[in-house]
Amino acid sequence: MCNGRSWRNEMPIPVIVVVGGLLVSAVLGGAVVSNWDSIMNKIKGKKIAVLGARAVGKSHLVQYLTAGDIPDEYAQTTAPNKTNKVKISMKDLNLYIKEGLDVSGSVDAYPIWKKLCSDVDIVFYLVRVDWLKDKDSNGRPSGYEGRVEGDISHICDWLRDRGNSVSIYIIGTHCDKDVDFISVTDRNMGDYEDSINKMDFIKKLKLKLGGGSKVTIVLGSMKDEKGTKKIVAEILKSEVQ
């Protein structure tokens, strides 16, 4: 599939994670293989920051992107977790992730977030859809919306000088805990996405970040590996488009 190409080059990700071939292929299958060059050109050497409030799934996503699996047990991320060089292999394809850093979702970690934003190419901002839709949702921190708005305002400030060079993704997680998501299939996922996109709060976030053309919203559940793959696949599709 990739013979003779420069796949041996490392993908330097000094700040946070990136995607491995294993994920891309496993998730998107044949449709993506033909688009492989485009995808790899888009993400090769890119630095990705995974940001979000506490308990939204940052560590889960970072582990999936850096190691190809999901955690067995979760712990709060207070001090950051650094992942060293990781090689993700698939058939004749080897991709190298130079370094990953999983950071805290505490507001005290804003200086670290700011530093990450200073040289990233892609920002993933994770929000809990269940907490946005249901204020009585289990474990929802008080003032969650305010926290998200505050995060987004800061991210906008930090990215202001970067112009259009940074892609921003709002990743809506924990959709499985939203009652409206239970009956959603691949066929009517579009309707569900529309309903989320029509939420005033989501509209406000998109507006803050510069409008729909600058922000991509990806929704899903990361309760298992399959759901996480699906989210990553959606992101990769968007990067190519």
Next chain:
Amino acid sequence: MAKDKKLMFWAQALDNSSLDPMWISGEFTHDSTQREKLATDVNLTILNGFEVYRNDNARLVVHNTKNYKEADLHFREYSVLLEFMCIEKDVAGRLGPVVCLINECLSFQVNEILSGWQDFVHAIGREVDVDLLKEFLENSVELFEVEKKKKKNANFFAIFTTVIVMLLCLFLLWYWCQPS
């Protein structure tokens, strides 16, 4: 040897919305500058340091921050980061670690850290397995000393190699300059 060493502790709030408890030299701090500095120092230690030990419940990271000389003695200062899980879980069912950072560290004593750790954990209403924590701290002291020796040996080897290479270069220069 003993400088004014600060013991700093940081834990995440278990409700995931309150301010994280941060504790510097036996007192909670609400000062945003101090809090940001602690978070930044923790981050720098992780980024630039070496993870000496890690298991599911604990982690030791050591970062050589400064080398200096006083009188005829050479000192190396380190930032030492110790992380250990409390028994309680947060509202999302995740384990909650406590992080302890010691800046400008030349060495540390188990009893001093253990006592500071217990004070902090009690102050935030949590519990920790004291026996396991003590065992971790004892191992950490040993591993820290080993790490310091490794650093010292590495520096000695670097100096030794540099001297040999310089002598070799001088010899070659002298050899080539000889009339044939």
